[in-house]
Amino acid sequence: MGKNKYRFPWRSGNQFQLLIDGRQFYPCMLDAINEAKSYVCLETYLIESGKITDRFIEALLNARSRGVIVYVFLDSYGSQGLKEKDREKLIQAEVQLEFYNPVNLFHFYLSLERNHRKLLLVDGCTGFVGGAGITDDFMPAKMPDNSWHEVMVRIEGAVLHDWLELFSHSWHKTSRSPTKLPVHNLNEPIEKSMGRLSIADGYLRQEINRSLIKRCRNAEQKIFISTPYFILSIKLRRALRKAARQGLDVRILVPGKISDHPWVSRASRGYYTRLLRAGVRIFEYQPRFLHAKVQLCDNWVSIGSSNLDRWNQRWNLDANQEIDDSKFSQEVRRLFELNFSQSEEIIFANWRIRPRRQRITEWFYCRFIHILEYLSRHQSTQKKSK
Numbered sequence: 001m002g003k004n005k006y007r008f009p010w011r012s013g014n015q016f017q018l019l020i021d022g023r024q025f026y027p028c029m030l031d032a033i034n035e036a037k038s039y040v041c042l043e044t045y046l047i048e049s050g051k052i053t054d055r056f057i058e059a060l061l062n063a064r065s066r067g068v069i070v071y072v073f074l075d076s077y078g079s080q081g082l083k084e085k086d087r088e089k090l091i092q093a094e095v096q097l098e099f100y101n102p103v104n105l106f107h108f109y110l111s112l113e114r115n116h117r118k119l120l121l122v123d124g125c126t127g128f129v130g131g132a133g134i135t136d137d138f139m140p141a142k143m144p145d146n147s148w149h150e151v152m153v154r155i156e157g158a159v160l161h162d163w164l165e166l167f168s169h170s171w172h173k174t175s176r177s178p179t180k181l182p183v184h185n186l187n188e189p190i191e192k193s194m195g196r197l198s199i200a201d202g203y204l205r206q207e208i209n210r211s212l213i214k215r216c217r218n219a220e221q222k223i224f225i226s227t228p229y230f231i232l233s234i235k236l237r238r239a240l241r242k243a244a245r246q247g248l249d250v251r252i253l254v255p256g257k258i259s260d261h262p263w264v265s266r267a268s269r270g271y272y273t274r275l276l277r278a279g280v281r282i283f284e285y286q287p288r289f290l291h292a293k294v295q296l297c298d299n300w301v302s303i304g305s306s307n308l309d310r311w312n313q314r315w316n317l318d319a320n321q322e323i324d325d326s327k328f329s330q331e332v333r334r335l336f337e338l339n340f341s342q343s344e345e346i347i348f349a350n351w352r353i354r355p356r357r358q359r360i361t362e363w364f365y366c367r368f369i370h371i372l373e374y375l376s377r378h379q380s381t382q383k384k385s386k
Contacts, residue, residue, distance in 0.1 A: 006207050007207065008159075008196055008199075009196065010195070010324070011158040011159045011161075012194055014158060014159050014193050015155075015156045015193060016153050016155060016193055016195065016323050016325070016328050018328065018332065019154055020335065021150060022132065022147055022150070023139060023144070025128065025151075025154075026138070028128070028154060029120050029128050030056065030059050032120065032122045032126050032128070033056070033059040033120075035122070036066075036122045036123055037066075038068065038069070039122075039181055040063055040068060040070045040071070040121070040122050041119075042060070042071070042072045042120050043119050043167055044074060044078070044117070044118045044119075045075045045078035045114065045115060045118060046075075046078045046118075047081065047134040048134070048135040048136070049083040049085075049086050050136040053082070053086065053134050057086055060072070060090065060093070060095060061090075064093045064094060064095060069180065070096065071095075071098075071171060072095055072098070073100065073115070073171055073174070074098070075099070075100045075101070076099040076101055076102045076103055077101075077114055078115075078116075078133065079099065081135070096177065100114070100170070101113055101174075112314075113202060113315050114315060114316055115170065115317045116305050116307075116317060117319045118133060118304075119163060119167065119319065121160065124161075124164060125156065126154065126156060126160075127160050127163050128153070128155070129153050129155060129163070129303070130150065130151055130303055131152075131292060131304065132150045132291075138291075145287075147288065148288065148290075149285065149287070149288055149290050149339075150291045150292050151294060151303060152303075155195070157192075157193075159195040163319075166197060166319060167179075193325035193327075194323070195322060196322040197319060197321065198211050198304075198319070199320075200306055200316060200318040200319070201317055202315055202316065202317070208306045208318060209233060209236065209306075209308060212225075212236065212297075212302060212308070213233075213236050215300050216243055216297060217243075219298055220248070222250070222297070223240065223243055223248060223251070223297050224249075224251050224294075224295075224296040224333070225252050225253065226254075226292045226293065226294040226339070227253075227254060227293055227309075229264050229268065229307045229309040230254045231268060233308075240278075240280050241274065241275060241280065242278075244280045245278050245279060250280045251282070252275070252280060252283065253290065253339055253340065254284055254290065255289055256284035256286045256290075256343070256344060260289060264309075266361055269362045272346060273352075276346065276348040276351055282345070282346040283339070283343035284343055285339055285342065285343045286342055287342050292339075293305065293307055293320075294332060294335075296332050298329070299324060299329040300322065300329065301322070301324075301332050302320045302321070302323075303323075304320025305319060
């Protein structure tokens, strides 16, 4: 595939901590901002005004009052829920605020490209990466048991240099003012794990999907995938079917009846039949909305912002943290097992006799996804040729 197959290399000397749900990762992220001494870099897709956003804004403003440089990089579409008064607070505090790809209805096609990454970098020594935006959905003050189920990874070590480079590169493409971030000599953590930053950059670069397919093809025992939107590529579906036929433990975790886009869940079900027939086990998570984006193949784990759906493969900027560590993978496996126990497994014998009306609905939405995929592929081809 050539030298540029992956932008960043595998790096040793890292420590990773799995943080489950907003009640765990938001306090850790806020503590890191409150302890910042040099700079804070926040990049996210979804951000909405609310109680949790108020806490983040307060922490960022306090950091500015201590002389900390603060960069906030938001997607212009995903941040529409951020009220003007909150934007003004950041600007008045001299927070460096930029918005990726402002929506332009006269250039609708170009507006489809979105920055879907979620990361927080503090002083070059601590980072947080995953699928959570900054919104009360992940930690509601009322009815906390209804929070979106999500995971983040806390990062220390050498791979943070790559995350900082990725942030700086994205910032420079949007802002006229370059980042001024000092390079820190990192102390290697006691527990050392291998890690690599993998990215998706629309049709130009699909490292996340490519890496997962390769791991599925080389897996020896198990493949567990959690995704809120189950619209996988043909190559990945083939790899999963082949692995299941070879006797591997292949399981997919997707949302049940609770979803922020129910029509996508209906379309996803159009892919169940061939996977179930091949021996892939599919679980629909019941307690609340499953938003976690986690991939596990033996001792390899990938966690980040990628949904592995068609939108990611054509339009989104996404980023995942790959981790090759037996101890961390065991922790992720335990989380999967807990989630499976709270899910409804789709049994093939029952699936084959589901109501005709349900089959028609699934067929319709699945065909709709295929049409969108065809149109996006056609537009991407036209853009490439220009």
